[in-house]
Amino acid sequence: MAVQGERTFRDVVIESVGEEIFDCYQCYKCSAGCPISFDMDLLPHQIIRSVVFNQKEKALSSKTIWICASCETCTTRCPNEIDIAKVMDVLRQIQVESGGEAKEPRVPVFHQAFLDSIKKTGRVHELTMIRNYTQKSGDLKEKLKSGEWKNDVKLGMKMFLRGKLKVMSPKCEGVKEVRKIFKQAAEHKKK
Amino acid sequence: MKVSFFPGCSLEGTAREYGESIEAVCNAIDIELQELSGWNCCGASSAHATNEFLSIALPARNLSIAEKAERDLVTPCAACYSRFKTAEKALTGESPVDVEIPFKGEINILHMLEFLCREEFAEAIGRNITTPLHKVKAVSYYGCLLVRPPGVTHAEHCEDPGGLDTLIAKLGGESVFWPYKTECCGGSLVLTRVDIIHRLNSRLLDMAREAGADCIVTACPLCQANLDTRQEEIGAGKGIKYNLPIFYFTELMGLAFGNQGVDKWFGRHFVDPRPLLEAKQLL
Known part of the structure; x- marks a missing residue:
């Protein structure tokens, strides 16, 4: 139980997504339309219920929050105007800030590699980002072991031959301002 | 007609033919695309999935540059478009978010498809079909x-x-x-x-x-x-x-x-x- 006056997990979520979350009557419409529901451990309507019941552990330890593709179908169709896709975002943000292990650890590693690329040059350099992700996620090690790396090299070669791999890192004149945004962002946390 | 153009990161890489064909088509119907000066990545899913401030401030910087240029902003990427429209709503809505980047919402933000489907280009498009x-x-x-x-x-x-x-x-x-x-x-x-x-x-x-x-x-x-x-x-x-x-x-x-x-x-x-x-x- 939360101490009186202390913000609960549910309060933090509501602050971002609004009180509409209490209107959920579990119609399953979000889960029925979700394209990734086949691989989720908690369906979107169950995620909403876990937030309403303040079940922090249950929601944050789900695979669902990481494999949600942010396609916005749930938000679009919810009859009670709950921004379900944003709930998923807020849960991911809380989980990232807590520093705990995500149920789908590769997804936050990908996000970090992507953001590191922006921080470095102001834009995403696909080649560097992919290299960083495969190294840090353990993907590279696994693929070297299974022989899967050959397919990746083949794909990379095909991209290169078609002029789709930009080798040089991009240059953005505003990179200093972008880095300032990252610095400010680190100070704006959910807690 | 001149607009600000936000190509997005993939147009120089995986989506190169998209960029090339956009340039050719816009040339044909007399649209001048002025690449947004000093643009940065919109942050895509990786920003909104991990940090709310970042997810608004990264696109906000681009919107602010576009507003200063006093021209509408057009982007060919659905993800960049979505991040811009989301940031626009957050920055100009009823309780605006403050990311210390000025943006009043005085320009239109358009995806390349909705831009080219505007009635004003219908005649030029028709004329170019050979x-x-x-x-x-x-x-x-x-x-x-x-x-x-x-x-x-x-x-x-x-x-x-x-x-x-x-x-x-x-x-x-x-x-x-x-x-x-x-x-x-x-x-x-x-x-x-x-x-x-x-x-x-x-x-x-x-x-x-x-x-x-x-x-x-x-x-x-x-x-x-x-x-x-x-x-x-x-x-x-x-x-x-x-x-x-x-x-x-x-x-x-x-x-x-x-x-x-x-x-x-x-x-x-x-x-x-x-x-x-x-x-x-x-x-």
Whole structure:
């Protein structure tokens, strides 16, 4: 139980997504339309219920929050105007800030590699980002072991031959301002 | 007509033919694209999934530059578009978020498709068509973020949009009905969950085939890349050879305009569209 006056997990979520979350009557419409529901451990309507019941552990330890593709179908169709896709975002943000292990650890590693690329040059350099992700996620090690790396090299070669791999890192004149945004962002946390 | 242009990160890499065809088409109908000076990445899913401030401030910097230039902002990427529209709403709504970047919301933010579908270009587009795309049977693939959520995009028909279908018909092609116009291709899971990408794109390819289409038309670099680059391996896993070219809508416009660059653009595709177009006597 939360101490009186202390913000609960549910309060933090509501602050971002609004009180509409209490209107959920579990119609399953979000889960029925979700394209990734086949691989989720908690369906979107169950995620909403876990937030309403303040079940922090249950929601944050789900695979669902990481494999949600942010396609916005749930938000679009919810009859009670709950921004379900944003709930998923807020849960991911809380989980990232807590520093705990995500149920789908590769997804936050990908996000970090992507953001590191922006921080470095102001834009995403696909080649560097992919290299960083495969190294840090353990993907590279696994693929070297299974022989899967050959397919990746083949794909990379095909991209290169078609002029789709930009080798040089991009240059953005505003990179200093972008880095300032990252610095400010680190100070704006959910807690 | 002059607008600010935000190419986004993929236009220099995986979506190069999208950028090339946009340039050609805009040239033909007298639109001057002024690349937004010093633009930065919109942050995409990686920002909104991990830090709310970042997800607003990264696009806000671009919006602020565009507003200072006093011209509307056009972007060809559905994901960049979605991040810009989301930031616009957050920065100018009832209780505006403060990210210490000025933006009053005095410019329009448009996706390249909705921009080119404006009534004011209809005449110029019609005038440029020298090779009507007769016998091309295409399904329009809008994907997610071009239309959803309607509270952000203000799309009129977010479950059954029509702009791309109308454009295909205008170019002389046949826009084939299919129910997956706005289904998801998995976008951001491209490196992390290839199995999910396979499943979602396999459904899209199967449905396009069942609908009787001979190609899919997209307006997003992520959708195009997933459907094109993964098509062979998806088919191999099921013993099918789909052979469904995945076009950017601007490539079809360029083709209908008789643009000389088409061969270069189509040469960048994984599923080569040239045999199909040759069979239809369009090349």
